[in-house]
Amino acid sequence: MAPSDKKFRAQEIFLLSLAHFVHDVYTAFLSPLLPLLLEKLSLSLTRGGSLAAVIQLPSLMNPVLGFLADRVNLKYFVIFAPMFTAIFMSLIGLASNYFILLLMLFLVGISVAVFHVPAPVLIARMAGPRKGLAMSFFMVGGELARTVGPLIAVTLVSLWGLDGLWPVMFAGIAMSGILFLHLRKVDFISYQSKPRGPLMFSGFRRIFLPLTGVIAARSFMHGALTAFLPTYIKMRGGNLFLGGLALSVFEAAGVVGVLIAGPLSDFLGRSKTLAISLIGAPGFIFLFLETNGLWQFLALIGAGATLLSTTPVMLALVQEHAKESPAMANGIFMMLSFVLRSSMVIFIGLLADRFGLHTTYYISAILGMLALPLLFFLPHKV
Structure with a gap:
């Protein structure tokens, strides 16, 4: 795949987006099943947060995976x-x-890392100049997975029990078979020229110093809602199915937000699009906490649409400003995203054990607004 290829390769982008969907359906099982796992193993909310965090732990090796992906064909990963x-x-x-559960989730984290580092780089190379649109398609796969994943999980558990999920593994096995048939001849190497040493890392600093703060503030809101929303609903008088449904509504709104944000950022600019998201998300979280019924439902939709729409915009921003080593830059971005999100989830669990989830959600929204001044330091589109 030549770097001079300016075509929007829709078929390959769709296939990788579908693989993203299938892959992330499984990782979406954890949050809706967390109340059952906490009950079965007699765990605190802090330990429950650590279950979500351990999946992110292997992301520490993402920059190394990115370095390799720029030079070695990692397509089989x-x-x-x-x-x-x-x-x-x-x-x-x-x-x-x-x-044992921690070990299983850690192994899942390794698999998550080796998929999410090379795949967006390949998507960017298939997109030509329409990187925002392509990243939106790719991220829609992930957001759709987190929409239907909770419903699949709670439905199957209600039918088969917590220990009866194992037959659903065959869909993931089939997806890998399809990828093998279609991508075995595709070159995943993105490295084309010798990086210019300090200049490359100077460019990285220009992107990642402000972006790290943005990711951290977003991660606090994201971790609070995605990891603990079903638990919050259950604690407020709901049931497991209602909690899974709430998470699916939140994620479904994110699909719409992702579809809009990527193309919008191609037109409006990355920083301005991020600003819209980071103003809207805390406001909708406040509304969710202060209302009931229809208004609370609409606030959850708004929170999902704004909060979850930021990832394709940030991915496009990173790929635009890290052309010499795009996979390594993507690895750094993924590491920051996963590590910050996992550490925030543990911190959220600690706060929730001490102050309750309701108060913790208020804190998450307040911290989310701290990202806005950092947007002025992001580089402009090249």
């Missing part, structure tokens, strides 16, 4: 990641204790 993620996530209900 991308091809077989859906299979391994499906197998381990389908077996979490069989874990007999907290430490």
Whole structure:
């Protein structure tokens, strides 16, 4: 795949977006099943937060994976990641204790890392100048997965029990088979010229110093809602199905937000699009906490549409300003996203144990607004 290829390769982009969907359906099982896992293994909310965090731990190796992906063909990692993620996530209900569950989720985290680092770089190379649109398609796969994943999880658990999830692994195995048939001849190497040493890392600093603060503030809101929303609904008098439905509504709104934000950022600019999201998300979280019924439902939709729409915009921004080593830059972005989100989830669990989830959600929205001044330091489109 030549770097001079300016075509929008719709078929390949669709296939990788579908693989993103199938892969992330399985990782979306954890949050809606967390109340059952907490009950089965007698865990605190802090330990519950650590379950979400351990999936993110292997992201520490993302820059190394990115460095390799710029130079070595990692296509088989991308091809077989859906299979391994499906197998381990389908077996979490069989874990007999907290430490076995941690090990299984850590192995899932490795599979998540080796998929998410090379795949967006390939998407960017297939997009020509329409990177925002392509990233939106790719991220729609992930957001749709997090929309239907909770519903699949709670439906199957209601039918088969927590230990009966294992048959769903075969969909992930089939997806890896399809990827193998279609991508085995595709070159995943993105490295084309020798990086210019300090100049490359100077460019990285220009992007990632302000972006790290934006990701951290967003991660606090994102972690609070995605990891603990079903638990929050259950604690407020709902049931497991209602909690899963609330999470699916939140994620479904994110699909719409992702579809709009990527193309909008191609036209309006990355920083301005991020500003719209980071103003809207805290406001909708406040509204969600202060209302009931229809207004609370609409606030959850607004929170999902604004909060979850930021990822394709940030991915496009990183790819535009890291042309010499795009996979390594993407690895750094993924590492920052996963590490900050996982650490925030643990911190959210600690706050929730001390102050309750309701108060913790207020804190998350307030911290989310701190990202706005950092947008002025992001580089402009090249």
